[in-house]
Amino acid sequence: MTAIAEIFAPTGLALPRLRSAALPWAYLAPALLITLVWIYLPLIEAAKLSFYQWNMLPTSPQRFVGWDNYRNLLTLPDMSRAALNTVLYIVGLLPLSVLIPLAVAILTQDMTGRARGIYRSLIFVPMIVAPVVAAILWRWLLNDTHGLVNAGLEVLGFGPVGFLQDPDIALWTLVWITGWKLIGFSTLLLSAANATIAPSYIEAARMDGASRWQVIRDIRLPLLSPTILLLTMMTALFGAQWSFIYVNVLTGGGPLKSTTNVFFLMWDYGFKTLSAGWSAAAGILTFVTLAAVALLMLRLMKRLAVYDE
Amino acid sequence: MAAIELAGIEKRFGESHAVRGVDLAIASGEFVVILGPSGCGKSTLLRMIAGLEAVSAGTVSLDGVPMNGVEPGRRGCAMVFQNYALYPHMTVAENIGYGLRVAGVPKREREARVRSTAAMLDIETLLDRRPAALSGGQRQRVAMGRAMIRNPRVFLFDEPLSNLDAILRQQMRGEIKRLHRELRTTSVFVTHDQVEAMGMADRLVVMNAGRVEQVGPPADVFRRPASRFVAGFIGAPRMNLIDAAVTAEGTLAVGGWRPCDGLRFRAAAGRAVHLGVRPDALAPMPPAGGGPVFTADLVEDLGTEIHVHARGEGIDLILQRHADAPPIDTSFAVAIPPRAVHLFDAETGLRIEPDAAETLRQGAPAWDARRHSSI
Ligand SMILES: Nc1ncnc2c1ncn2[C@@H]1O[C@H](COP(=O)(O)OP(=O)(O)O)[C@@H](O)[C@H]1O
Ligand SMILES: [Mg+2]
Numbered sequence: 001m002t003a004i005a006e007i008f009a010p011t012g013l014a015l016p017r018l019r020s021a022a023l024p025w026a027y028l029a030p031a032l033l034i035t036l037v038w039i040y041l042p043l044i045e046a047a048k049l050s051f052y053q054w055n056m057l058p059t060s061p062q063r064f065v066g067w068d069n070y071r072n073l074l075t076l077p078d079m080s081r082a083a084l085n086t087v088l089y090i091v092g093l094l095p096l097s098v099l100i101p102l103a104v105a106i107l108t109q110d111m112t113g114r115a116r117g118i119y120r121s122l123i124f125v126p127m128i129v130a131p132v133v134a135a136i137l138w139r140w141l142l143n144d145t146h147g148l149v150n151a152g153l154e155v156l157g158f159g160p161v162g163f164l165q166d167p168d169i170a171l172w173t174l175v176w177i178t179g180w181k182l183i184g185f186s187t188l189l190l191s192a193a194n195a196t197i198a199p200s201y202i203e204a205a206r207m208d209g210a211s212r213w214q215v216i217r218d219i220r221l222p223l224l225s226p227t228i229l230l231l232t233m234m235t236a237l238f239g240a241q242w243s244f245i246y247v248n249v250l251t252g253g254g255p256l257k258s259t260t261n262v263f264f265l266m267w268d269y270g271f272k273t274l275s276a277g278w279s280a281a282a283g284i285l286t287f288v289t290l291a292a293v294a295l296l297m298l299r300l301m302k303r304l305a306v307y308d309e
Numbered sequence: 310m311a312a313i314e315l316a317g318i319e320k321r322f323g324e325s326h327a328v329r330g331v332d333l334a335i336a337s338g339e340f341v342v343i344l345g346p347s348g349c350g351k352s353t354l355l356r357m358i359a360g361l362e363a364v365s366a367g368t369v370s371l372d373g374v375p376m377n378g379v380e381p382g383r384r385g386c387a388m389v390f391q392n393y394a395l396y397p398h399m400t401v402a403e404n405i406g407y408g409l410r411v412a413g414v415p416k417r418e419r420e421a422r423v424r425s426t427a428a429m430l431d432i433e434t435l436l437d438r439r440p441a442a443l444s445g446g447q448r449q450r451v452a453m454g455r456a457m458i459r460n461p462r463v464f465l466f467d468e469p470l471s472n473l474d475a476i477l478r479q480q481m482r483g484e485i486k487r488l489h490r491e492l493r494t495t496s497v498f499v500t501h502d503q504v505e506a507m508g509m510a511d512r513l514v515v516m517n518a519g520r521v522e523q524v525g526p527p528a529d530v531f532r533r534p535a536s537r538f539v540a541g542f543i544g545a546p547r548m549n550l551i552d553a554a555v556t557a558e559g560t561l562a563v564g565g566w567r568p569c570d571g572l573r574f575r576a577a578a579g580r581a582v583h584l585g586v587r588p589d590a591l592a593p594m595p596p597a598g599g600g601p602v603f604t605a606d607l608v609e610d611l612g613t614e615i616h617v618h619a620r621g622e623g624i625d626l627i628l629q630r631h632a633d634a635p636p637i638d639t640s641f642a643v644a645i646p647p648r649a650v651h652l653f654d655a656e657t658g659l660r661i662e663p664d665a666a667e668t669l670r671q672g673a674p675a676w677d678a679r680r681h682s683s684i
Contacts (some may be wrong), residue, residue: 200394203361208408208455209382218407222398306398 043287049280056274069281079282081257082265086240089175089261093239096179098231101186102224105194106216127184135249138177139164167258170251174259177250178243186231193227194220226305233297237290262286312337312495313358313463318367320353320519327353329519331367335512338493340486342527344506345516346542351499354516355465358497360384371462382411387456388465392472393448395440395455401427402436405454412459426458429488446477453488464489464496470505482509503543507531515539535660537653540585546616546627548651549591553584559664561652564622566600569647575664581655588616588629590649593641600642608637619643 050069054062073079108119126134141148142163150160163173197220205215221228244263247253253260253268260268262282270279313335320328328350335341343351356362358369360381369376376384387408395404403410406423414422427433430450440448449469456464466485470478486509489496500506506513507527515522515530515538523535534540540548553563559573561584568584576582596602603621610632617628617637626643652661 198392198394200390200392201396203381204388204390204394204396204455205407205411206361206381207359207386207388208411209459210407210411214411218411219396225398 046280046283046287049276050284052277054276056270056276065277069277070285073278073281073285078257078260078265079262082260082262082282085171085259086261086263088171089178089240089243090236092172092175093179093182093235093243094232096176097182097186097235097239098228101183101190101231102228104183104187105190106220109191109194123187124184126181127188129181131181131245132249134177134181135246138173138246139250142173164250165255167254167256170255170259174243174246174250177246178239182235182242189231190224190227193224197223222306226301229297229301229305233294233301236293236297312339312372313497314368314370314373315354315358316368316370318354318357318369319365320350320357320362321365327519328357331516331519331521333514333521333524335495335497337372337495340489340496340498340509340511341514342498342500342506342510342512343514343516344500344503344510344543345522347501349516350519351501351516352467355388355467355497355499358463359386359388359465361388385462386465387459387461387463388467389449389452389456389469391468393440393452393469395443395448395451397440400437400439401432401443401451401454404440404451405458408455408459422458423454426454429457430454445473446481449473449477449481453485457488457492462495464494466496466498468500469498471500471502478505485509503545507543515542517542533660534585534651537583537585537658540651540653544587546588546629548585548587549626550653551584551586551624551626552655553582553652555580555582561650563624564601568600568645569650572647572650573664574652574661576654576661582661583653583655584645585651585653586645586649588627590646591626591628592644592646593628593637594644595638596640596642602640602642604640605637 049062051064051066052062053065053069054060104123108116111119129137140146142150144150144160144162144165147163149163153159153161162169164170201219201223202215205219210218240261241263243261244267247259247261247264248267251259253264263286266279266282266286269275269282313333315331315333318328318331319326331354343354345351353362357364360369360376360379364377371384371386396407399407402420402423405426406419409419409422423436424433427436430453432447432450432454435443435447435451440451443451452469469485470481473481482505485498498506498509510527512524513527513530514524517538523530523539530539531543534543534548537550541550551563553561553568555574555576555578556562556567557578559575560570561568561572561574561582563584574582593603601622601624603619603624603626605617605619607618609616609618613632615630615632615634617630619626619628619641621640628637628643630637647663650663652663653659654661
């Protein structure tokens, strides 16, 4: 009797077990499918394209060129300029996407009532303005002859500044516009994280004799470190990408290619000069670099970030 | 000079009035326990001593110096929080030494003091761990160490044992008392657990609804509760409180029943009162005379003692009997020894003492103020 049961039991059990193992995958399938179709297939396609020469016309042939695209890219001044600018964008964005929001989140933590409402709307409005609208708005504001900003500077006794025309300044103007859009989001994230810090830690530190600044340095900042590192990583990975739309709308990479970056370069190669192979090669280079940066930062986060239980 | 002096302390949170006028003097070296139900304002009072909460009115003085407006870190108080509030990103050593670090104590001295504090608490082996890797009891000790290291004038404890299991709680209770015996630091300990309070206090402060109901040594508070609230709150099982009235002769009447006829009280005739008797003072006896007859409704055998829930003629009583006492009859009357009577005014809730002279003259058993209140 038991022997029979033993023989039959496994098959009897196998079906439900199989079903319960398959179920999560069934739920995940749509997401996985979308990721596959929109992320991994294009990535593979791009990796393949980066070894070909092709002008994007469906009828024209793709010619295999080996590492030529990469070799050309790496020797081209365009690419190194774009790479350097990408770094400048990221470095320039960090104060706007991390430092200022951090300061704002901590300084406004005790705000209540009306003041809180006003401050919140002020800081979050840029976040919900459509990027193209924001770009046009800033173009008006920063216009070197009729713009409000230059008018203000003139009152203060400064000459007009070519915010979008001066090759030394244009990149920082775009950094500012990109960052201006980000401050709200970062502040939101940091304020939320700051609000979850248990008040008893702060009280314990106050009992220990810590000053206001010591409480921030020794308690708040360490407990905010996961969010700070997350925002830093997001800025490093996506910062230059976020500025693409403003480069495209406001400067087109100029003047004198001073505002271009790798994302704009890719787009420029791909859709303006129709050199798909170069564009793909630039994309793959960027992907590999950013993947390395991401891995490094994840490691760093694991090491540095402290999590409350 | 009192180590801690509270004068007319009030605290309002908007509409809610959490502490309503507390006056209390705590002597240097004393271990005072503040006991009261949840929400009665114990923590708020403690936090006002610490300086974490500003007083709405009144004065907090430490060693005779008014402390209103003085930063918590400058009051010389140390606090152990209910959830310990150990800094999660610091090791045990850093947690304990943080107060010294912000005070600018050099590293070498700091390490030595952390080590000696840890030794006192038996946590030297844990110094490099983070709080997440500690058990509840170990966290408790670290929190104690963090409080002790700065040699504070005052220890403040806010229900520090309530997150521990029963065995550990008992053990830590003993350890805190032993530490107090060694260090002799003035301590204020807040709890809602009466066993903890009775066991630890030099002096017990019973609070209710933002006010102090009674202050005194635990035994006094137990034997002579100053109000109906204290009577009902302290003691388990809870004191029986029977609705009664004072007769024209000053005796007690529960309907037609005249329990403890020998006692006389000086109160207006017809005054509504509550007659309190602890469950262990009630003696069952065969039904006779005019007293109500009770029937046992529920019997709980706790091993060491037996609780009998009885009801009769609209009165619910709990009797506490020895485990080896003979089983109780299904219906019985109760005798209330005069010495076991606590009387409280129904309106004010305040204790009414028997009239000693009158009681004696009526030929009741020899009455002595101390013995009278000893049950
Ligand atoms: N920060 C606060 N804001 C508003 N009400 C509070 C605050 N802290 C405590 N209270 C109120 O004050 C009363 C006493 O609280 P508390 O001192 O924490 O009681 P206990 O420690 O005795 O349980 C409660 O009714 C509580 O709701
Ligand atoms: Mg409390």
